[in-house]
Amino acid sequence: MEFWIIQALNALSFGMLLFLLCAGLSVIFGLMNILNLAHGSCYLLGAYAALSAIHATGNFLAGILAGVATAAVTGFFLQKFLLQRIYGKRLLQVLLTMGCMFIIGDISIIIWGADPMTLPKPAFLRGSLMIGSIIFPYYRLFVIGVGLFFGILLWFLQEKTKWGAILRASVDDEKMARAVGIKVPALFTVVFIIGTGLTGLSGVLGGPFIGVYPGVDLEVLLFAVVVIIVGGLGSMKGAFLGSLIVALLDNFGKALFPELAMFTIFAPMAIILALKPTGLWGKS
Amino acid sequence: MIGKSRFAALVFGAVVALAVVPLVLPEYYVGLVARALILSILATSVSLMLGHLGLASVGHGVFFGIASYTVAIFTRHIADSTWLACLAALGVTTGAAAVFGLLTTRTKDIFFLMIMLAICQVFYGIAFSWRSITGGDDGLPGILTRHMAPWLNLSDTSAFYFFVLVIFLMTISGFWVLINSPFGLALRGIRDSESRMRALGFNVWLYKYLAFMASGFIGGISGVLNAYYDLTPNPVNFGVILSSTALLMVILGGPGTLAGPILGALVIVFLQDFVSGITDRWLMVLGTVYVLVVLLLPEGILGALNRMLRARPEPKQEG
Numbered sequence: 098m099e100f101w102i103i104q105a106l107n108a109l110s111f112g113m114l115l116f117l118l119c120a121g122l123s124v125i126f127g128l129m130n131i132l133n134l135a136h137g138s139c140y141l142l143g144a145y146a147a148l149s150a151i152h153a154t155g156n157f158l159a160g161i162l163a164g165v166a167t168a169a170v171t172g173f174f175l176q177k178f179l180l181q182r183i184y185g186k187r188l189l190q191v192l193l194t195m196g197c198m199f200i201i202g203d204i205s206i207i208i209w210g211a212d213p214m215t216l217p218k219p220a221f222l223r224g225s226l227m228i229g230s231i232i233f234p235y236y237r238l239f240v241i242g243v244g245l246f247f248g249i250l251l252w253f254l255q256e257k258t259k260w261g262a263i264l265r266a267s268v269d270d271e272k273m274a275r276a277v278g279i280k281v282p283a284l285f286t287v288v289f290i291i292g293t294g295l296t297g298l299s300g301v302l303g304g305p306f307i308g309v310y311p312g313v314d315l316e317v318l319l320f321a322v323v324v325i326i327v328g329g330l331g332s333m334k335g336a337f338l339g340s341l342i343v344a345l346l347d348n349f350g351k352a353l354f355p356e357l358a359m360f361t362i363f364a365p366m367a368i369i370l371a372l373k374p375t376g377l378w379g380k381s
Numbered sequence: 382m383i384g385k386s387r388f389a390a391l392v393f394g395a396v397v398a399l400a401v402v403p404l405v406l407p408e409y410y411v412g413l414v415a416r417a418l419i420l421s422i423l424a425t426s427v428s429l430m431l432g433h434l435g436l437a438s439v440g441h442g443v444f445f446g447i448a449s450y451t452v453a454i455f456t457r458h459i460a461d462s463t464w465l466a467c468l469a470a471l472g473v474t475t476g477a478a479a480v481f482g483l484l485t486t487r488t489k490d491i492f493f494l495m496i497m498l499a500i501c502q503v504f505y506g507i508a509f510s511w512r513s514i515t516g517g518d519d520g521l522p523g524i525l526t527r528h529m530a531p532w533l534n535l536s537d538t539s540a541f542y543f544f545v546l547v548i549f550l551m552t553i554s555g556f557w558v559l560i561n562s563p564f565g566l567a568l569r570g571i572r573d574s575e576s577r578m579r580a581l582g583f584n585v586w587l588y589k590y591l592a593f594m595a596s597g598f599i600g601g602i603s604g605v606l607n608a609y610y611d612l613t614p615n616p617v618n619f620g621v622i623l624s625s626t627a628l629l630m631v632i633l634g635g636p637g638t639l640a641g642p643i644l645g646a647l648v649i650v651f652l653q654d655f656v657s658g659i660t661d662r663w664l665m666v667l668g669t670v671y672v673l674v675v676l677l678l679p680e681g682i683l684g685a686l687n688r689m690l691r692a693r694p695e696p697k698q699e700g
Contacts, residue, residue, distance in 0.1 A: 134439075179672065186679070187437075192628065192671050192674065193675040197672065199664045200664075200665050202664060203664040203665035315502065316502075319503075325495065357511065360503075363503040367484055370488070370496065
């Protein structure tokens, strides 16, 4: 019994991390029709920048700020100077962001080396919660809390505020949004910065348990892509529920069939695709 | 478009040039050209989906990897026969394409790309973690040799090169016949207007599905050749770098053309060799090539050449 409870809690914390990772990818795709394959690079940069900041200051909060800022600035440059030149050309966007992923990955090896590293947990979150025989680290509870917080915040921003209305209007009908005076290009840039910044945050928060190493960019990209395939593109609800489903599958897959863990992601993805090619909550 | 006789002359010239490679180039470079030919077959399988159906894939390495691994696993566990292993590998790869095709051909555009990426990464993960069968990150060394049969020893680089060249020419010719057949025409019809083709009574899904299987089969050929080139199937064969670079080769050469993937593969393979001689930062250079191709050469080398030729004032000719 404890096994199942602990694994379920693990899956929940991983799911919240995945949600932070995927929310940006999903929003950027939903609004701008851009599949940003350099998304994993923002995770990588966020984690590495946080690592350096924590080593320099000893403060986890400084790490969060550095990680989010680095990822967001990278996203800004990517969107402003590269992606904007090829707006609307899907295939070229894919190649361009892929190329940026390789470049960022290689630069990171020069700066931070190729050894796998783990971010230190903040001092106030060390230790574990103990209820009977169930032991669960405070840090993972913290990640669950942050994920839920951002889930609610993003939902609130999108559904209940003027900014969300502007965003939804631009997604639904870009030309009309421009016609009524919404500055869509500026909005694109802002959304890109928020999306990549969130991804940077997921890098900082994931650093203490996933770690950061060359190649983690592709690994988290795989998870993000599977979440979006399962949950559906451009839908915050899809990103949230998709994250939970994928995290559950991955966690129990790894715990029960360590050698074939990948199949436990692949098979359900295949079944969902066969039933609903646009994902469970995607717009067709 | 170039005329028929000119096309024939170009093809003849290219084949002769490829045939004399072992006579004029040092052994090391013969090996490199062989590698470029093998990768150009993979790029051709990507080109079948992209150029003729408009579907971009960054996961065709999955066919390359499945074929490479099957050759080695079959040779070790089932029968030590090169030909049976090659046949089995092509069969397994095409079978895998038949399964993946059920998932991918119902989707379009970016979803197709993401699913291919996901499938490829999942198989990378399996190759990496299922050590008892795949050898994990060491791959499967020491199973394959180029001494393929008692009467066929390809240990010599030139001999292996000619073997690759023959398979390459057969594959490319087959591809050419395919895309110029009514089947190929129907694919381009689907690319340009799916609804119109459906209205004309074509079973659009079936055409896509068969094209996807053909693409997997061609990718499998490339993977089988690679198994005997590398002699060590390893997880990199499933890697996203390989898969997306195959796509880059198609774009770099010229999407939708026969020679594009071949040209692209030659450029990338020789560039990699050149860069690796100077620095360890190949990935950075490769990434830069991606960015530069997107910003400067989106129509590829052949597209740019075509435009330059057309821009030059030329007396108009009939035919």
